[in-house]
Amino acid sequence: MKKYTITVNNKPHEVEAEPDVPLLWILRDYLGLKGTKFGCGIAACGACTVHLNNNPVRSCQLRIATLPAGAKITTIEGIGTAAPHPIQKAWIELQVPQCGYCQSGQIMSAVALLAKRPMPSDKDIDAALAGNLCRCGTYDRIRKAIHLAAENPKL
Amino acid sequence: MSINDNFLRTGRRAFIKQASLATLGLVIGVDSFSKIRNISGQNGTLDNFEVSPFILIGVDNTITIVNPRNDMGQGTLHAVPAMIAEELEVSLAQIKIIQSDGQSKYGAQTSGNSSSIRRLWLPLRTAGAATKEMLIKAAAHRWNVAQTECYAREARVFKKGSDASLAYGELAEEASKLEVPTNPVLKNPADFNIIGKAIKRAEIPARTTGKAIYGIDIAVAGMVYASILHSPMIFGIPVTINDSDALKIPGVLRVIKCERKMIHRDAESVAVIATNWWAAVKGRNALKVQWDNANLNEALDTDDYFQRCYAQVKAEGINHHELGDFSKKFNTATSRLECTYETPFLSHAPIEPENTTAHVKVDGSVEIWAPIQGPGETLPDVANYLNLPVEKIKIHTILMGGSFGRKAYIDFVKEACFLSREVNAPVKVIWTREDDISQGPYRPGMLSRMQGFLEEGKITGFHHHIIGESILRQVFKGLPDDEADPWMGEELRDNTRYAFKTSRKVSWTNVKTEVPIMWWRSVNASNLAWGQECFFDELAHLAGKDPLAARLELLEDERFIKVLKTLAEKSDYYATATPGTGKGVALFKAFGTICACCVTVSTNNGGIKIDKVVSVIDCGMYVSADTVRAQTEGNIVMGLSAAIKGGITFKEGVCQQSNFNNYPVLRMNEMPAVEVFIMENREAPGGVGEAGLPPVAPALGNAIFAASGVRVRNLPIDITTLMKD
Numbered sequence: 001m002k003k004y005t006i007t008v009n010n011k012p013h014e015v016e017a018e019p020d021v022p023l024l025w026i027l028r029d030y031l032g033l034k035g036t037k038f039g040c041g042i043a044a045c046g047a048c049t050v051h052l053n054n055n056p057v058r059s060c061q062l063r064i065a066t067l068p069a070g071a072k073i074t075t076i077e078g079i080g081t082a083a084p085h086p087i088q089k090a091w092i093e094l095q096v097p098q099c100g101y102c103q104s105g106q107i108m109s110a111v112a113l114l115a116k117r118p119m120p121s122d123k124d125i126d127a128a129l130a131g132n133l134c135r136c137g138t139y140d141r142i143r144k145a146i147h148l149a150a151e152n153p154k155l
Numbered sequence: 156m157s158i159n160d161n162f163l164r165t166g167r168r169a170f171i172k173q174a175s176l177a178t179l180g181l182v183i184g185v186d187s188f189s190k191i192r193n194i195s196g197q198n199g200t201l202d203n204f205e206v207s208p209f210i211l212i213g214v215d216n217t218i219t220i221v222n223p224r225n226d227m228g229q230g231t232l233h234a235v236p237a238m239i240a241e242e243l244e245v246s247l248a249q250i251k252i253i254q255s256d257g258q259s260k261y262g263a264q265t266s267g268n269s270s271s272i273r274r275l276w277l278p279l280r281t282a283g284a285a286t287k288e289m290l291i292k293a294a295a296h297r298w299n300v301a302q303t304e305c306y307a308r309e310a311r312v313f314k315k316g317s318d319a320s321l322a323y324g325e326l327a328e329e330a331s332k333l334e335v336p337t338n339p340v341l342k343n344p345a346d347f348n349i350i351g352k353a354i355k356r357a358e359i360p361a362r363t364t365g366k367a368i369y370g371i372d373i374a375v376a377g378m379v380y381a382s383i384l385h386s387p388m389i390f391g392i393p394v395t396i397n398d399s400d401a402l403k404i405p406g407v408l409r410v411i412k413c414e415r416k417m418i419h420r421d422a423e424s425v426a427v428i429a430t431n432w433w434a435a436v437k438g439r440n441a442l443k444v445q446w447d448n449a450n451l452n453e454a455l456d457t458d459d460y461f462q463r464c465y466a467q468v469k470a471e472g473i474n475h476h477e478l479g480d481f482s483k484k485f486n487t488a489t490s491r492l493e494c495t496y497e498t499p500f501l502s503h504a505p506i507e508p509e510n511t512t513a514h515v516k517v518d519g520s521v522e523i524w525a526p527i528q529g530p531g532e533t534l535p536d537v538a539n540y541l542n543l544p545v546e547k548i549k550i551h552t553i554l555m556g557g558s559f560g561r562k563a564y565i566d567f568v569k570e571a572c573f574l575s576r577e578v579n580a581p582v583k584v585i586w587t588r589e590d591d592i593s594q595g596p597y598r599p600g601m602l603s604r605m606q607g608f609l610e611e612g613k614i615t616g617f618h619h620h621i622i623g624e625s626i627l628r629q630v631f632k633g634l635p636d637d638e639a640d641p642w643m644g645e646e647l648r649d650n651t652r653y654a655f656k657t658s659r660k661v662s663w664t665n666v667k668t669e670v671p672i673m674w675w676r677s678v679n680a681s682n683l684a685w686g687q688e689c690f691f692d693e694l695a696h697l698a699g700k701d702p703l704a705a706r707l708e709l710l711e712d713e714r715f716i717k718v719l720k721t722l723a724e725k726s727d728y729y730a731t732a733t734p735g736t737g738k739g740v741a742l743f744k745a746f747g748t749i750c751a752c753c754v755t756v757s758t759n760n761g762g763i764k765i766d767k768v769v770s771v772i773d774c775g776m777y778v779s780a781d782t783v784r785a786q787t788e789g790n791i792v793m794g795l796s797a798a799i800k801g802g803i804t805f806k807e808g809v810c811q812q813s814n815f816n817n818y819p820v821l822r823m824n825e826m827p828a829v830e831v832f833i834m835e836n837r838e839a840p841g842g843v844g845e846a847g848l849p850p851v852a853p854a855l856g857n858a859i860f861a862a863s864g865v866r867v868r869n870l871p872i873d874i875t876t877l878m879k880d
Contacts, residue, residue: 038585039506040588045506092355099555100361100362102506132823134506137793139826140788
């Protein structure tokens with residue numbers, strides 16, 4: 001076991017863990033941040049998407065020991081803390097979630113997309129969200145909600 | 156969702172034979188809430204009044220409604236309490252919702268069979284209305300006025316023509332002593348404030364912040380984690396278990412031989428218990444287990460199964476029903492057609508994998524936290540499994556991160572119970588995605604052998620020969636060899652409404668397999684619609700008729716006709732198609748709901764691009780239009796995944812798919828435009844969780860033919876290479 005210090009949602013945490021534990025399980029089982037979900041374990045579904053230095057990554061593939069020094073992790077719990085993020089508001093406005101299990105990952109991908117491309121095209125959305133599976137089938141609403149949030153940043 | 160209409164009747168019979176689910180299928184009615192109980196508060200004072208099992212009114216005016224249909228994304232967390240709130244005259248903002256815990260007083264509690272609204276529509280509204288009448292009666296007594304001088308609104312009773320009002324909490328004790336009215340007056344739908352109104356689902360915000368709690372998120376003090384190595388051939392028996400490497404992994408506590416109780420058959424497995432789940436998975440991967448697989452390499456083989464199915468296509472099946480002498484006419488018909496359609500085995504693959512936390516305590520009591528579709532059926536089943544009275548078992552019904560039928564099959568719940576009893580601690584079992592996809596049970600793969608003929612240019616003879624494995628036979632051991640599967644037979648008999656004037660026939664041949672099967676969203680309808688609706692298209696073309704017009708020509712039921720005409724209009728069906736594009740339609744009724752679908756495709760570099768899907772759904776009255784649309788959108792996506800993504804195959808005993816890399820489902824970049832239209836009427840509510848799925852694949856198949864002339868009869872379709880073959 002080794003000690004690691006990681007910054008999650010702007011808060012430093014000290015974790016004692018085996019070096020190969022994926023960030024996903026550090027977040028969920030060591031830090032109790034359960035909003036990030038397990039879906040496949042092979043980066044094929046996107047349910048575990050978090051931001052590493054503002055870029056969306058699959059936390060099931062990131063071993064705790066391989067996190068870059070000073071890495072800043074943002075999880076769904078770090079989104080819309082002061083007031084709901086426009087993406088979250090758009091998600092509510094269009095009633096996007098069905099079961100909602102994949103939505104943390106969808107929202108993390110969407111928030112990262114809007115930060116880079118404030119007015120994304122459908123192709124941009126396809127590229128940014130293609131890695132996030134939704135078995136309930138909310139894709140059409142996700143697409144519309146991203147456009148809604150982009151067009152109404154003060155939603 | 157899922158589970159055919161007859162599941163509760165026939166399934167129940169089959170279950171009782173196995174003495175496992177004796178209380179399955181209890182009917183919730185007015186009589187089920189005739190008992191009034193006061194619930195003692197923690198300090199021994201009366202503070203809550205249970206006027207019906209589903210309604211608790213606190214003296215502090217808190218109103219708690221019990222939801223007996225767990226939410227897997229289908230919206231019951233909103234729609235089911237809404238039915239009570241409407242008649243009780245409380246707003247949704249005023250209620251607290253809790254999940255039923257399986258106790259028999261709540262009646263049947265399975266979110267299945269698309270039953271939540273259509274089965275609870277009258278019982279839960281009646282419960283709300285009766286409670287409201289009792290509260291009004293108590294207020295009228297308090298004010299010494301006639302009940303007709305009082306009315307209820309927003310959890311208060313008001314006295315007409317005055318400012319006087321009383322909160323429900325102030326009336327609850329008195330009301331609870333009154334006789335429960337057996338025939339309370341239900342509201343006229345024209346007066347509904349909640350049902351049918353555009354009200355946002357209260358639980359949605361929590362599903363956008365990561366705060367919603369799913370089964371996999373449960374944490375209990377002292378909990379250990381388990382990952383279970385199931386047999387690669389599902390029913391293999393571990394002969395030797397070498398756990399020395401597994402036990403060296405930090406965090407691994409124990410390795411235990413485990414059992415998997417499937418409904419029809421038991422399987423054996425090896426569980427690794429650890430202080431965290433990652434360690435448990437590593438331990439499981441380090442196990443060296445030798446399995447006795449007997450003849451499973453032959454028994455679990457989908458190619459072999461389909462070969463045996465195809466060997467039956469020319470044979471005579473067992474008739475389920477036949478009007479007119481089909482064969483006699485078919486043999487002499489000059490204009491006729493016969494062909495075979497194939498559907499694959501499918502995995503449910505909810506994004507939240509199977510999981511349960513269970514604590515079998517030393518005092519003989521049990522607590523279970525599980526994302527399950529049916530706590531009411533799980534409770535007696537688990538009690539029987541653990542040989543404990545149901546009173547000893549407390550089930551916490553937790554939100555499901557998707558299910559599609561799978562979490563009404565509780566093998567994973569029993570695994571957690573088994574392991575907790577073994578290790579004397581709360582155990583959390585989480586399946587890997589590989590467990591989920593390669594262990595089943597699956598939607599069965601089937602064949603539809605279709606025959607039909609024309610007379611004077613009209614489709615007058617139609618024969619659907621269903622060939623394959625039966626859920627009733629394999630899972631419930633409830634189908635004799637000399638009988639046609641009644642679930643599938645009745646589904647077609649009752650829901651196929653084309654007036655084939657000369658003969659219609661449904662026959663059945665059971666081809667058995669050990670590949671474990673179960674109900675999957677829309678159950679048999681997803682298999683049967685493919686053959687029926689594509690073959691109808693083929694016959695329409697044989698008759699030289701437009702397929703949609705040919706359907707209208709044979710429909711007599713006004714609701715079906717309206718749905719199809721609405722679809723034609725909304726999809727702009729009759730607009731002139733540009734070359735290389737095509738539209739296809741399909742129509743199917745399931746779970747009391749009619750759904751028609753139009754898919755538009757275009758040819759694209761030797762493949763096919765799905766441009767648009769339009770669905771029209773007639774589910775009668777509904778609680779939430781947005782939920783009806785959401786479910787229908789979801790059914791379009793799942794129906795497309797089933798149509799164009801890989802199925803499940805077994806080769807020499809082993810499932811060939813293991814994760815989303817080789818069992819792909821539809822992704823954002825493959826998502827066509829979708830539009831959903833709801834027919835507005837005052838018909839009795841139908842189910843909406845599944846009915847949108849069956850017509851999707853055949854509408855696509857028919858669109859591909861319209862665009863390209865290629866007739867696809869086997870699913871899944873590789874649309875990227877279709878035209879290159």
